[in-house]
Amino acid sequence: MAGIGPLSEEGLVRLLDHEGRRVEDATYDPYVSHLTMDDLRAFWRDMTLTRAFDLESTSLQRQGELGLWVPALGQEAAQIGSAHATRLPDHIFPSYREHGVLHVKGIDLASIMGMWRGMEHSSWDPTAYGVHTYTLVIGAHAPHAVGYAQAMDWDGLVGSGDPEKDGAVVCYFGDGATSQGDVNEALVFAAVNNAPVVFFIQNNQFAISEPTTRQSKVPLAQRASGVGIPGVRVDGNDVVAVHAVTRWAMEHARSGQGPVVIEALTYRMGAHTTSDDPTRYRTTSDEQYWKDRDPIARLETFLTSADELPEDFKAQVEADGKELARRTRESVKGWQRGPVEQMFDHVYGTPHALVQEEKAWFNRYEASFADQEVAK
Amino acid sequence: MTAEAPAAVRSMNLGGAINAGLRAAMERDPKVLLMGEDIGQLGGVFRVTDGLWKDFGDHRVIDTPLAESGIVGTAIGMALRGYTPVVEIQFDGFIFPAFNQITTQLAKLHYRTKGKLSVPVVIRVPFAGGIGAVEHHSESIEALFAHTAGLRVVSPATPQDAYDMIQQAIASPDPVLFLEPKARYWDKGEVDTARVGTQLEAVGGAQAATAEMSRARVAREGKDVTLLAYGPSVRLCLQSAELAAADSVSAEVIDLRSVSPFDMETVLASVKKTGRAVVVHEAPVAFGTGGELAARIGEKAFFHLHAPVMRVGGFHMPYPGSKFEHDYLPSVDRILDAVDRVMAH
Ligand SMILES: Cc1ncc(C[n+]2csc(CCOP(=O)(O)OP(=O)(O)O)c2C)c(N)n1
Numbered sequence: 001m002a003g004i005g006p007l008s009e010e011g012l013v014r015l016l017d018h019e020g021r022r023v024e025d026a027t028y029d030p031y032v033s034h035l036t037m038d039d040l041r042a043f044w045r046d047m048t049l050t051r052a053f054d055l056e057s058t059s060l061q062r063q064g065e066l067g068l069w070v071p072a073l074g075q076e077a078a079q080i081g082s083a084h085a086t087r088l089p090d091h092i093f094p095s096y097r098e099h100g101v102l103h104v105k106g107i108d109l110a111s112i113m114g115m116w117r118g119m120e121h122s123s124w125d126p127t128a129y130g131v132h133t134y135t136l137v138i139g140a141h142a143p144h145a146v147g148y149a150q151a152m153d154w155d156g157l158v159g160s161g162d163p164e165k166d167g168a169v170v171c172y173f174g175d176g177a178t179s180q181g182d183v184n185e186a187l188v189f190a191a192v193n194n195a196p197v198v199f200f201i202q203n204n205q206f207a208i209s210e211p212t213t214r215q216s217k218v219p220l221a222q223r224a225s226g227v228g229i230p231g232v233r234v235d236g237n238d239v240v241a242v243h244a245v246t247r248w249a250m251e252h253a254r255s256g257q258g259p260v261v262i263e264a265l266t267y268r269m270g271a272h273t274t275s276d277d278p279t280r281y282r283t284t285s286d287e288q289y290w291k292d293r294d295p296i297a298r299l300e301t302f303l304t305s306a307d308e309l310p311e312d313f314k315a316q317v318e319a320d321g322k323e324l325a326r327r328t329r330e331s332v333k334g335w336q337r338g339p340v341e342q343m344f345d346h347v348y349g350t351p352h353a354l355v356q357e358e359k360a361w362f363n364r365y366e367a368s369f370a371d372q373e374v375a376k
Numbered sequence: 377m378t379a380e381a382p383a384a385v386r387s388m389n390l391g392g393a394i395n396a397g398l399r400a401a402m403e404r405d406p407k408v409l410l411m412g413e414d415i416g417q418l419g420g421v422f423r424v425t426d427g428l429w430k431d432f433g434d435h436r437v438i439d440t441p442l443a444e445s446g447i448v449g450t451a452i453g454m455a456l457r458g459y460t461p462v463v464e465i466q467f468d469g470f471i472f473p474a475f476n477q478i479t480t481q482l483a484k485l486h487y488r489t490k491g492k493l494s495v496p497v498v499i500r501v502p503f504a505g506g507i508g509a510v511e512h513h514s515e516s517i518e519a520l521f522a523h524t525a526g527l528r529v530v531s532p533a534t535p536q537d538a539y540d541m542i543q544q545a546i547a548s549p550d551p552v553l554f555l556e557p558k559a560r561y562w563d564k565g566e567v568d569t570a571r572v573g574t575q576l577e578a579v580g581g582a583q584a585a586t587a588e589m590s591r592a593r594v595a596r597e598g599k600d601v602t603l604l605a606y607g608p609s610v611r612l613c614l615q616s617a618e619l620a621a622a623d624s625v626s627a628e629v630i631d632l633r634s635v636s637p638f639d640m641e642t643v644l645a646s647v648k649k650t651g652r653a654v655v656v657h658e659a660p661v662a663f664g665t666g667g668e669l670a671a672r673i674g675e676k677a678f679f680h681l682h683a684p685v686m687r688v689g690g691f692h693m694p695y696p697g698s699k700f701e702h703d704y705l706p707s708v709d710r711i712l713d714a715v716d717r718v719m720a721h
Contacts, residue, residue, distance in 0.1 A: 067508045067509065067510060067698050068509070068510050114697075115510065115511075115697075116510065117697075117699065118508060118510070118697045118698030118699040118700075118701075119697050119699050120697050121511050121694075121697060136469075136510060136511060136512050137469065137470060137472075137512055138442055138470070176441075176442035177442065179441035179442045179443040179446070180442060180443050180473065181443060181445050181446075181473055182473070207413070207414075207442050208413070208414045208418065208421070209414045209416075209417055209418035209439075210413065210414060210439050210442070214439055214440075214441060215441050215442060275421070276421075280417065280418050280419070281417045281418055337699050337700070340700060340703045343691075343693065343696040343697075343700045343703065343704060344691065344693060347692065347693045347694070352692075354662055354692045355691075355692055355693065358691045358692055362691070362703075365710070365713065368713075369709075
């Protein structure tokens with residue numbers, strides 16, 4: 001249910017209501033007037049594929065194929081709508097739940113499972129996609145986003161007068177993260193340096209078991225006013241509104257007008273992670289309330305009532321979802337651990353005597369078992 | 377020593393023993409309170425505080441905002457007014473936002489005020505690896521904090537010690553980093569729940585408790601080599617000793633229990649007897665607690681040693697992906713390899 005303070009609906013920008021009807025908003029309508037039905041179908045497709053992938057990943061974890069899974073369930077509109085407002089040279093600093101963002105940025109979701117399978121700590125080339133690696137330490141990436149944005153500015157990528165060339169940074173984090181020192185310091189640094197960065201808070205109403213009311217008395221977007229930058233609240237289950245608000249914010253930042261805070265109020269429909277048991281701290285009626293506000297269903301209703309979601313398109317997306325799930329399953333199951341000694345690689349960028357010595361010892365030690373086998 | 381109390385022995389796992397110890401401490405002293413992320417209604421991600429919020433209420437079991445520096449910093453303020461906050465850091469890798477508060481404030485206030493202020497904060501941390509977790513959830517952080525004067529650093533290896541030591545840590549006037557070997561939370565054992573209470577309620581109980589918490593335990597007697605360990609590595613050393621025995625090597629296992637300070641008396645008595653020592657910990661060997669122990673043994677027992685002190689532990693690298701952790705972590709094989717090498721002398 002809508003609650004108080006950071007869980008209230010206070011000031012939410014909304015362009016599609018819960019019933020999937022278009023509501024007018026003089027401020028933000030211009031930021032979505034360019035969207036065609038094809039664009040909206042593409043949003044719907046991206047959200048649907050992200051969910052298919054997500055559900056498959058949860059079941060892979062249940063089958064013991066992944067150590068952990070962090071579902072994005074319910075947050076698809078916040079992620080897809082915002083990511084579609086970015087393009088190179090924009091750079092994104094995600095936390096760890098932004099699978100929908102990755103998908104929009106062209107990272108094959110089937111390829112990101114190494115981290116969750118315990119094979120590696122990151123799975124894509126951040127430079128190639130303009131998406132930094134996931135950060136599990138809450139809020140630690142927020143200052144990185146600010147520094148990156150300042151450097152983009154110095155490098156002439158901001159406010160150049162050529163909107164095609166300009167870029168900005170988006171930093172994603174959750175409601176819980178807003179309590180961290182790192183995040184607050186990032187806000188201060190961004191503000192005083194006029195850094196081209198958009199802080200995108202997914203207020204999914206929980207930090208594991210703690211409701212957002214344990215982090216804040218007021219809507220999180222209000223943090224912005226304390227450092228003197230704009231803050232906007234948006235209905236995070238409305239992909240169109242999220243897109244509009246993020247587009248506005250990106251243009252603001254890219255053109256050199258400085259940072260923005262966006263708070264997207266959404267709901268974590270699944271568990272925090274596969275290790276979590278939400279029945280210990282929330283009610284099924286609360287879950288049902290938000291299930292009835294499913295972000296994918298909302299856009300689907302809008303498209304269907306406009307007669308813009310043909311059955312064959314839906315069938316194709318469903319098939320694509322199954323195919324993505326199949327490829328994910330195959331990719332996860334096909335992961336072979338490389339030689340163990342590879343764990344010694346990349347500690348430093350240049351040779352380091354201690355690492356070399358330990359690696360050599362380890363290889364001798366491993367080989368001694370092989371020798372014993374031969375001796376037997 | 378404390379008076380004999382009627383034994384009340386219960387079977388518990390290590391996590392349950394900490395839970396029971398926290399409960400006993402909260403019942404004994406109304407100024408003891410718990411703070412941390414998700415420790416209330418959820419009972420902590422490992423359920424170590426399960427049931428305490430329900431029974432003690434949200435004034436004594438506080439779900440904090442998600443900010444470790446704030447958790448430790450506010451705990452210091454509460455301690456200054458006579459409360460005893462027992463804070464939980466959800467995982468070892470997430471203690472670092474609080475590093476400043478712990479190292480520059482918590483550890484030093486007693487010294488800086490020439491003893492006028494005490495800050496008896498206990499910081500509980502599920503620590504070390506072996507549970508197949510993603511990154512930052514398997515860190516062995518003890519050396520970083522043992523290097524900080526003013527903090528006590530302890531780690532129980534058995535349910536009995538977990539039950540006793542958490543209460544002793546809470547009673548101690550010094551700040552204590554209480555490292556809980558998370559891979560051992562489910563290890564079961566018999567726990568005498570009466571003894572530590574009697575100790576704490578006696579005159580001078582807090583001093584006695586602190587002293588006892590800082591003493592090592594001979595976990596297995598032996599005469600050829602001493603295996604030194606704490607927390608998660610103790611069980612591994614006991615398994616290694618068992619296998620070594622089959623090879624006619626008699627290994628003594630010392631459960632240090634306290635990392636800062638080390639109980640050198642117990643360590644030296646053992647090493648002087650066996651003439652050989654192997655230190656085992658999950659933390660990287662380089663610049664670690666094993667190096668400190670080895671140096672001290674070298675300084676104090678050099679002429680009793682038949683072989684150099686060996687160290688078995690993690691490598692100089694970030695904790696690897698969990699599919700590699702069993703190659704990274706010390707194993708029975710690696711301990712026996714070190715035992716072979718010291719026995720060759
Ligand atoms: C510094 C730090 N402290 C604690 C944790 C453990 N932890 C992981 S996720 C989480 C809750 C995060 O909540 P929020 O920021 O709202 O993001 P969400 O997971 O809901 O997307 C916590 C406490 C962590 N990862 N990092």
